[in-house]
Amino acid sequence: MNKYLFTLLLSTAGTIGCFAQANIVPAAKQTKTIAITGATIHVGNGTVISNGTIVFSGGKILSVTANGQAPQDIEVIKADGKHVYPGLIAPITNLGLAEFSSVKATLDFAEIGNFNPHIRSLVAYNTDSKVPATLRSNGILMAEITPEGGTISGSSSVVQLDAWNWEDAVVKTDDAMHMTWPAIPQSRGEFGGRRQLLTPEVIAERRQNAINELEQFFSEAKGYAAIGKPTVTNTRFAAMKHLFDGKQQLFITADSQKDIVASVNFAKKFNIKPVIVGGDEAYLITDFLKENGISVIVKQPHALPNSTDDDVNMPYKNAAVLANAGINVAISIEGYWQQRNLPFMAGTAVAWGLDKEKALSAITLNTAKILGIDKTTGSLETGKDATLFISAGDALDMRTNHVEKAFIQGRDINLDNLHKQLDKKFSEKYGLKAAN
Incomplete structure (x- = not known):
């Protein structure tokens, strides 16, 4: 036992030394x-x-x-x-919530369960992470720390990237609630250890069930928010109250045009104007987005299209098409180490039709407007x-x-x-x- 403990201590010391x-x-x-x-x-x-x-x-x-x-x-x-x-401002990132992707103990960006509105990423943000310093060297000085997982992931907060602790780092607390719109289920599933072909009817039923469950959750949360002093505290519903009084935004991850339209219409039922995250096919419905005043945080341009029928260069063009149509667009990039390449994602958008100063706005002022911090930064x-x-x-x-x-x-x-x-x-x- 002592031998194994000694080996573990040596390994830990070596790791700390390497990453100091x-x-x-x-x-x-x-x-x-x-x-x-x-x-x-x-x-x-x-x-x-x-x-x-x-x-x-x-x-x-x-x-x-x-x-x-x-x-x-x-x-x-x-x-x-x-x-x-x-x-520069990096939106939609698990920066400070993950350190080594291969070491589970350093990953703190997702929780078990499908509906987790009570999760707050800010209190888990690690200002001692080695990653933010690499971002600062490329001009990324603020970030929106965002939880992941489930249908409702929890609340993000905006931080500046030079602080002793999360209290010092915070720029805006709980700026948005994050939700993933129920996607179309895979065409095949597992049944009794054997792969089962899902019919269109089964796919439609599963999808509608997921949407119905989500709508019921929002309805109950809105009803709870209308109660002045509930006799029984529900932490999940309590965490959503600011969605309904306009103090917190709703960010919905959706990519296909049908999902984007459905998610926007869903939010409108509850008098919420959402922000679309991802929006791979947002360029197909620019009139709808403008009509509803929807902002879009597009994914990194360095990616392949989701559909084999799409223009292979569409991810590069998406931000330019949306911005040139008059939609407020911000640019994001997945992951945490990768955030240092955010300005170059904007540079790619310039090469594919976006004005250079508009591309800069897509990672500065536009992002600040979407996050609700444009009055100060x-x-x-x-x-x-x-x-x-x-x-x-x-x-x-x-x-x-x-x-x-x-x-x-x-x-x-x-x-x-x-x-x-x-x-x-x-x-x-x-x-x-x-x-x-």
């Missing part, structure tokens, strides 16, 4: 006024200011002007020939949080994006990360030049 990130601590509050001068400022709302100056103090933006001059007696960062962007405007970064090149181009400095609410954050440390370590070992 030295000297990366959250930044202190901003104490002096800072001006960034000479840069091309991408405001995030479509406006671009050449040779601009942005001044911020106490974590808030004081001014954004179209000249290279800065007030006297303040700290000046000269960024001639460089670019300033608002901090998402663009570089007077009075908003000084959450921004400086890149030597185009932030949406992986060949030129090089984040040299980043600020979250005015705090000058550390851009070191595990990847940079390993790069430096082995570059020195083999006599190579490190990337950063």
Whole structure:
């Protein structure tokens, strides 16, 4: 027994040593006024200011002007020939809820059960995760931490990615309830250990049963919310009350055009205007989406279409088609480590028909509007949080994006990360030049 315990301790120590990130601590509050001068400022709302100056103090933006001059007696960062962007926002991610996909003990993004509206991702968010630092190095400074699993997964919250704990990290608490629309069942199922072909009638029946169950749950939750002081507490129904008073949004994952229409009409029965997540076939029903004022968070453009009959390039085009039709679009990417590639997903959308500044809005201001945080962040405007970064090149181009400095609410954050440390370590070992 002692032998096995000793081996386990050695293994654990080795793992901790391999994944340690030295000297990366959250930044202190901003104490002096800072001006960034000479840069091309991408405001995030479509406006671009050449040779601009942005001044911020106490974590808030004081001014954004179209000249290279800065007030006297303040700290000046000269960024001639460089670019300033608002901090990028990653929606729909289990960042901080997972560390190693192969180690179950580090996965905390899903619960058992089909209806879990009482689950709150925020309290499980791990600010000591090694992943957020890699995102900050590419300009992703905020994220919507989202639970998964079941039909109703629970509530997400928006955090900034440089904090000691989840209380410090939170930007907006319980911004949205997340739901997955019942999909068409697989054409084959298991019966008595043998595969069984499901008829169209059986498929339709199972699907309708799932929808009926969901509608009953919402109806009971709405009735519970109407009770001032219920004699018996139901934590699941209590968690949904803000859906019905408009204080919380409903995000519905749906991909096919029929599912999107059905899910929107379902939400309308309860006087809820949902946000569609995924929306692979949203481009086929743009008039319906505009008519109902529906925003769409599209999946990563680097994917294959769901149907063999679809244009193989449709995932690349989807964001552009929706945005050009006048729909509020945000871009997301699955997973947690992969979030660092979010700006390049927007760059792909540019290559397939989306205006570059609109693509930037799809990962900044549009996302902020969808998440309900646009009054304080998402663009570089007077009075908003000084959450921004400086890149030597185009932030949406992986060949030129090089984040040299980043600020979250005015705090000058550390851009070191595990990847940079390993790069430096082995570059020195083999006599190579490190990337950063």
